[in-house]
Amino acid sequence: MGLRLVVRTLSELCLTIGTLIVLFVVYVLYWTGVRADSAMEKEIGRLQDSWAAGPAATGPPTGTATATVPGEPPGSAPGAPTDDGPAPRAEHNAPAPAPGATARAPGAPDGTGTRPAPPAPRGGHRPGAPFAVMYVPRFGAGWAKPVLQGTGTDVLKRGLGHYERTAGPGETGNFAVAGHRRTHGDPFKDLPDLRPGDPVVINDGTTWFTYRVDTRPYRTLPTDTAVIDPVPAGSGYSGPGRYLTLTTCDPEWGHSHRLIVWARLEATRPTADGRPAALLG
Amino acid sequence: MYVWIWRHLPGNAWVKALSSLVLVLAIVYVLFQYVFPWAEPLLPFNDVTVDNGMPAGLVAPAGNGTAVAL
Numbered sequence: 573m574g575l576r577l578v579v580r581t582l583s584e585l586c587l588t589i590g591t592l593i594v595l596f597v598v599y600v601l602y603w604t605g606v607r608a609d610s611a612m613e614k615e616i617g618r619l620q621d622s623w624a625a626g627p628a629a630t631g632p633p634t635g636t637a638t639a640t641v642p643g644e645p646p647g648s649a650p651g652a653p654t655d656d657g658p659a660p661r662a663e664h665n666a667p668a669p670a671p672g673a674t675a676r677a678p679g680a681p682d683g684t685g686t687r688p689a690p691p692a693p694r695g696g697h698r699p700g701a702p703f704a705v706m707y708v709p710r711f712g713a714g715w716a717k718p719v720l721q722g723t724g725t726d727v728l729k730r731g732l733g734h735y736e737r738t739a740g741p742g743e744t745g746n747f748a749v750a751g752h753r754r755t756h757g758d759p760f761k762d763l764p765d766l767r768p769g770d771p772v773v774i775n776d777g778t779t780w781f782t783y784r785v786d787t788r789p790y791r792t793l794p795t796d797t798a799v800i801d802p803v804p805a806g807s808g809y810s811g812p813g814r815y816l817t818l819t820t821c822d823p824e825w826g827h828s829h830r831l832i833v834w835a836r837l838e839a840t841r842p843t844a845d846g847r848p849a850a851l852l853g
Numbered sequence: 854m855y856v857w858i859w860r861h862l863p864g865n866a867w868v869k870a871l872s873s874l875v876l877v878l879a880i881v882y883v884l885f886q887y888v889f890p891w892a893e894p895l896l897p898f899n900d901v902t903v904d905n906g907m908p909a910g911l912v913a914p915a916g917n918g919t920a921v922a923l
Contacts, residue, residue, distance in 0.1 A: 584854045595881065599889040600896070725894055755893075 608757030611730040615702040615718035623777035697721035707773040711762045723750045741774040742781045748800035748817040760820035766833045771850035780848045783816040783835035790832040799832045807834040
């Protein structure tokens with residue numbers, strides 16, 4: 573009797589653990605993707621809502637006394653809200669556009685007409701907030717992911733993450749973006765397929781930034797942070813420029829290395845003029 | 854264990870089966886909602902950055918120490 577109880581309990585335990593493992597695999601392989609896809613769609617929706625709201629939304633964001641955009645001196649660089657004070661906003665305050673975007677919206681106080689001016693100063697976005705959408709035709713015609721500020725675990729569940737200390741899209745420096753290669757929607761699953769000449773297009777609500785990939789995917793160690801320097805080490809770039817760095821993990825299911833792709837800004841185009849050629853082909 | 858639970862559930866077999874189902878669903882929900890999200894970052898392919906979780910205000914100045922993500 574005692575033996576029977578022991579055997580039964582043991583087998584029940586094994587069954588339970590087995591079921592748990594199967595459930596966990598389902599969660600990691602499938603459920604995180606479902607959640608991430610819906611979160612990314614939601615972030616893109618938030619962005620498009622805020623862009624659609626346009627200059628009308630330039631007013632102080634609800635609930636916080638802030639004057640990031642209106643307080644900006646008219647002569648300052650377009651789209652340069654103070655580095656020290658990204659407007660604090662409540663997490664749920666979705667429709668309010670990012671400061672960088674509002675500053676360049678038509679009719680904003682800085683309307684000086686300096687078109688190629690960079691819109692998104694580093695630190696200008698609230699951490700975790702979306703501020704741009706990335707398109708990579710190589711990953712599929714419908715491939716569009718939101719770019720969020722920051723690279724925390726929580727941020728990367730909802731989209732691509734912009735390394736906070738790096739330049740904004742189109743700025744001189746290095747616009748560095750990280751994304752999951754596996755799990756959480758697999759946004760950068762096909763990063764190894766990128767080849768020199770492939771376009772990577774960013775839209776921040778006012779401008780299309782078309783980057784061209786210059787390197788084949790470069791494998792490096794997780795500690796090699798120089799790859800996202802303003803002039804990235806290992807990229808072959810020798811002087812300052814407007815660069816883009818994409819990072820993901822390598823190997824596919826591991827974390828021993830990182831895979832890096834560099835691109836250089838090729839063209840900018842106002843959003844009002846429609847999609848750039850790179851997305852039409 | 855399962856026999857013990859089955860014995861302690863009230864009602865006849867149908868009620869027991871129904872409440873077992875509810876129990877199973879509740880456990881799966883708790884796992885997916887709370888336990889797995891907690892456990893998942895411990896896996897290698899979710900080891901996202903080398904500056905893991907560094908808050909915005911503490912980001913190192915340009916040129917040293919930051920993350921490369923997975």
